Amino acid sequence: MMQKNPIQGRQKLAMKKIAKKNNLQVTFSKRRAGLFKKASELCTLCGVDVAIIVFSPAGKVFSFGHPQVESTIDRFFSRNPCLHSSNTHKLVEAHRNANIQELNAQLAQLLDMLEVEKRKGEAFEEIREAGRRKCWWQAPIDELGLNELQQLRIALEELKRNVTKQGNQVLVDSSHCWPFLAANGIGGGVFPFGNEGYEMDPASSITQMYKFGHQGLF
Amino acid sequence: MTRKKVKLAYITNDSARKATYKKRKKGLMKKVSELSTLCGIEACAIIYSPYESQPEVWPSPVGVQRVLSEFKKLPEMEQSKKMVNQESFLRQRIAKANEQLKKQCKDNREKEMTQVLFQNLTGKGLHNLNMMDLNDLGWLIEQNLKDINKRVDTLTKASHSQGSAAASSATMVTPEAKPKRGEKVQAGRSGIEANMDTMQRQQWIMDLMNPQDHVGFGGNEMMLPFGDNNHNALWSNAFFPWEK
Numbered sequence: 001m002m003q004k005n006p007i008q009g010r011q012k013l014a015m016k017k018i019a020k021k022n023n024l025q026v027t028f029s030k031r032r033a034g035l036f037k038k039a040s041e042l043c044t045l046c047g048v049d050v051a052i053i054v055f056s057p058a059g060k061v062f063s064f065g066h067p068q069v070e071s072t073i074d075r076f077f078s079r080n081p082c083l084h085s086s087n088t089h090k091l092v093e094a095h096r097n098a099n100i101q102e103l104n105a106q107l108a109q110l111l112d113m114l115e116v117e118k119r120k121g122e123a124f125e126e127i128r129e130a131g132r133r134k135c136w137w138q139a140p141i142d143e144l145g146l147n148e149l150q151q152l153r154i155a156l157e158e159l160k161r162n163v164t165k166q167g168n169q170v171l172v173d174s175s176h177c178w179p180f181l182a183a184n185g186i187g188g189g190v191f192p193f194g195n196e197g198y199e200m201d202p203a204s205s206i207t208q209m210y211k212f213g214h215q216g217l218f
Numbered sequence: 219m220t221r222k223k224v225k226l227a228y229i230t231n232d233s234a235r236k237a238t239y240k241k242r243k244k245g246l247m248k249k250v251s252e253l254s255t256l257c258g259i260e261a262c263a264i265i266y267s268p269y270e271s272q273p274e275v276w277p278s279p280v281g282v283q284r285v286l287s288e289f290k291k292l293p294e295m296e297q298s299k300k301m302v303n304q305e306s307f308l309r310q311r312i313a314k315a316n317e318q319l320k321k322q323c324k325d326n327r328e329k330e331m332t333q334v335l336f337q338n339l340t341g342k343g344l345h346n347l348n349m350m351d352l353n354d355l356g357w358l359i360e361q362n363l364k365d366i367n368k369r370v371d372t373l374t375k376a377s378h379s380q381g382s383a384a385a386s387s388a389t390m391v392t393p394e395a396k397p398k399r400g401e402k403v404q405a406g407r408s409g410i411e412a413n414m415d416t417m418q419r420q421q422w423i424m425d426l427m428n429p430q431d432h433v434g435f436g437g438n439e440m441m442l443p444f445g446d447n448n449h450n451a452l453w454s455n456a457f458f459p460w461e462k
Contacts, residue, residue, distance in 0.1 A: 017258040028257040035249050037311075040304050042246060042265075045229050046239040049266040052250065053289050055259045061289060062300040069301050073286060076264050076273060096305070097228070103308040104226050110315040117322040124329035131336060138336055141365045146373045153366050155339055160359045166344040167352045174349075 021057075028057055036064040044100060051076070067096065239267060247276045260285050331358045 018024040032054055039050050043066040051065040051072035063069045131138040137152050144152065229235035243265055250263045254277075262285035265274040275282045289297060302310065331354050338344060338355075347355065 013256070015252065015255055018256050024257055028253070028259070031249070031253045031256070035246070035253060036302070036307055038242070038246050038249060039263075040307055041226060042239070042242045043304060044226055045224070045242070046235055046267070047228055048239065048268075051264045052261070053263075053285055054250075054253065054261040055285075055288070057257055057259060060300060061292060061296065063289070063297070064302055064307060066304050068303050072264060072266070073289075075266065076282070076286070100304050100308065101227065103305065103312065107308060107312050107315060108226075110312060110319060114315055114319045114322060117319060117326055121322060121326050121329065124326060124333070127333060128329065131333075135336070137339060141362070141369050144369070146370065146377070149366050149370050149373070153363060153370070156359050156363055156366070159335070159338055160356065160363070162338075162344060163352055163356045163359065166347070167349065167356070170349050170352065 024057060032056075032062055036062075039064050040066070044097075044104070049075075067093070236269060239269065243267070243274060247274070250276050260288065262286065327354065328358065331355055335359065335362070 018027055035052065035054070039052055042048060043050060049066055049072050051069050052063060053069075054062045056062060065072050128138070132140075136144070136148060137155070141149070224238075229238055246265070247263060250261050253259070254261045261276075262282040263274075263276040264282060267274065331351075334347070334351070334355055335358055344352070344355075
């Protein structure tokens with residue numbers, strides 16, 4: 001893991017109750033999630049049954065169980081370590097495991113994609129930083145003087161006119177009938193496991209300018 | 219720490235599975251213990267394995283009983299509210315990853331478009347953009363114009379409350395500049411497109427292509443630039459005749 005902030009990140013932690021309330025809450029959230037993740041992995045890798053119960057600093061209770069929290073707790077209370085091993089039970093379990101495997105694969109794929117996009121974002125930031133140093137109009141608007149702002153405004157308005165012109169040209173040229181300047185906002189994306197908004201055009205030619213080792217955004 | 223990434227699937231090799239179980243079970247118990255100590259909270263863990271007749275527990279059988287009875291005392295709804303199994307836990311993580319991915323893609327698209335915008339300010343063509351790109355570019359330009367207008371308002375308001383010193387120096391310049399400025403800017407605005415085809419445009423591009431350091435501005439950029447600070451003018455000086 002890259003360490004951006006020298007203060008945060010991996011530190012040696014004293015094994016006693018965290019003093020600052022905010023840090024304590026954050027630590028709890030992160031470690032609880034990590035704990036459940038580890039438990040989930042143990043179940044998948046070794047085929048064991050678990051139950052974990054955790055009370056939050058605020059008094060709320062979180063629990064993780066495989067196959068279920070309840071059944072594992074009941075098993076503990078009844079002091080009966082033996083499980084029913086009927087054929088039906090085995091079938092149910094097989095189904096469940098196949099489902100889990102699929103979900104794990106989905107998650108892994110999403111996390112990979114997320115990593116790719118994060119790196120892309122960082123690269124864009126670098127480009128932006130370099131640009132800012134060279135060209136005054138690339139500086140944040142708050143840093144520009146009145147005269148510069150006025151000049152920039154004129155330039156942008158000109159560009160807007162050109163964009164509109166080009167847009168109409170594209171409409172005329174192509175045989176599609178897309179509504180130009182449809183609902184506001186930057187295009188949303190199509191995501192494999194959920195949908196919202198319209199499709200981001202993978203044929204967007206400008207994405208070719210930034211070669212990050214894969215075609216388009218997906 | 220492992221040297222190779224472990225595939226998240228049931229380990230079919232019996233001895234490998236048992237070894238993994240021992241290590242990971244130990245690690246899991248350690249993590250529960252740390253969580254409990256660091257955050258000062260109650261917790262328990264129960265693990266049933268094929269290797270032991272009795273479950274492995276933390277903190278102790280008595281400790282587990284204690285935590286479980288606390289748990290059972292809570293109303294049914296409270297117990298199940300944050301209860302997950304593998305499937306629901308995975309679905310939660312998938313949903314979260316999806317949200318993060320969407321947001322990152324949206325941010326990246328905006329960053330990408332910003333670069334396109336900058337390139338087009340220096341005259342790169344719009345021809346290789348498709349409708350989606352043009353749409354997004356148009357939106358981004360709008361956003362920038364909004365921000366600029368807001369900022370210009372703020373600055374002009376501030377400059378109006380600047381005081382007599384500013385006013386007097388402004389009047390020195392304006393009587394002369396005003397008629398010229400008025401018509402020149404008018405001509406400038408309406409004639410922009412015409413002038414763009416002339417040498418003016420080439421001059422403008424030359425200015426832009428010439429990367430000069432952004433001159434730092436003090437507090438006086440609010441006044442009209444009858445000074446010196448516009449080495450990097452977007453427009454050629456023909457449009458601002460009062461400059462030297």
